[in-house]
Amino acid sequence: MAEIEEEKQEEHEIDPAAVEAGEEEQTPVEKTAEEHLGLTDDFIRDIIALLEEEQAEEIRTACRDLSDPDAAELLTKVGPLRHRLVDILEDDLSPEVFSYLGYEVLNDVLGYMSGPHIASIVNELDSDDAINLINELDEGRRAEILRHLSRKVRAVVEEGLNFPEESAGRLMQREFVAIPQFWTVGKTADYLRAAADALPDKFYDIFIVDPMHKYVGSVALSDVLCTQRSLKMESILDENHVKIPATMDQEQVAHLFRRKDLLSAPVVDDVGRLIGVITVDDIVDVIDAEAEEDLLSMGGVTDSDIYSSTLSTARARSSWLMLNLLTAFIAVSVISVFEASIEQIVALAVLMPIVASMGGNAGTQTLTVAVRALATKELSSANAWRVIAKECRVGMLNGTFFAVLLGVIVWWWFDNLTLGLVIGAALIINLLIAGFFGAFVPITLHRFKIDPAPAAGIFLTMMTDVIGFFAFLGLATFFLL
Secondary structure (H helix, E strand, O other): OHHHHHHHHHHHOOOHHHHHOOOOOOOHHHHHHHHOOOOOHHHHHHHHHHHHOOOHHHHHHHHOOOOHHHHHHHHHHOHHHHHHHHHHHOOOOOHHHHHHOOHHHHHHHHHHOOHHHHHHHHHHOOHHHHHHHHHOOOHHHHHHHHHHOOHHHHHHHHHHHOOOOOEHHHHOEOOOOEEEOOOEHHHHHHHHHHOHHHOOOOOOEEEEEOOOOEEEEEEEHHHHHOOOOOOEHHHOOEOOOOOEEOOOEHHHHHHHHHHHOOOEEEEEOOOOEEEEEEEHHHHHHHHHHHHHHHHHHHOOOOOOOOOOOHHHHHHHHHHHHHHHHHHHHHHHHHHHHOHHHHHHOOHHHHHHHHHHHHHHHHHHHHHHHHHHHHHOOOOOOOOHHHHHHHHHHHHHHHHHHHHHHHHHHHHHHHOOHHHHHHHHHHHHHHHHHHHHHHHHHHHHHHHOOOOHHHHHHHHHHHHHHHHHHHHHHHHHHHHHO
């Protein structure tokens, strides 16, 4: 026993040299956790080098133990060489790998593969992943793949594609556990053990249905394990469990999961029949996708920009740049009105960008908070004016502080007290306006069913530039000339 204890102590001892160097040795648990965070850059570079040298056997050996997310990351990051990698790993790639690929990379890979090969992948996927993969294809390719699917999978996919995009019907999976309401806990437990091979890989709730297959309630798996076998399932079911209409938007579904702390939720059709289930792992993807979409939309870009061709990326971004150019001419027209003033006081041209940039940055801060609050439903018409008033007060406070700071600097720099007072007043006005419109514009766009993420920034920039230039140059013309 003493020897065993000594061996255990030696296993957990820390190398003194490593401690002195500031590098404490990692435990096996920590190493495992780091490995799950993704592939190292060195590994990806090694695979690219092997692909260029066409060392197929070495690549298969190196990639043999990759998890599905890691294999998807590798396909994404090897760039144009991914077709060669697919050829080499064709028999080793799990169907689930393709459910982790982004839109642009997935289309590139599927465009390279044959119809029967894609169909074989779809046949092995869960119903929700199969529908999502088929949905990414164009109409012609989709029809080709559907012809090669098994009858059962084709029926499920075609049914799913009939639901609106980004709805619960597209998001749900058709594999779930449903039992009659008169079953006992013991009979349910026996059924779960006997039918283990036919059950979903992961499930959290057992759904109770009536003879018409209408949803009655649900029972958590933990309740089944902790309840006497003789009790009926209907005596322990949760009748208040949220049921989701198949046509509900996925963003609203995610909001329900967040609000109710759900692990899974049943999906019902128009007459209340149970047709599917949505699980929390799918909702994590939805929340991530919706947040990413809003973030990218504020910059006028898409999630495929990093992987799409140069020409298509430039074309996609040009529309917002064109709109920005048109609004910039409005700001330029304001400046042109005060052309004579700028010619007489050159300092105005030097200081103008400060007022505009401060207003733009302050407005962007408010805009970001407002768009995020609208997306999470923390901001609505009930508290809109309270939020707008608060942002105006924040703008006024920050405007006053930076007006004093900037006014003193300008007074010292140009030896002109009036010019310092003018730019200070203009800064207060512009930051106040930035706070107001930074909240008002996205709220107004949202009320008119317009996505505020891509549109609000253009209008906000126009307002802060126009009002900032007008306030600064107008005050300067009045007090200095």
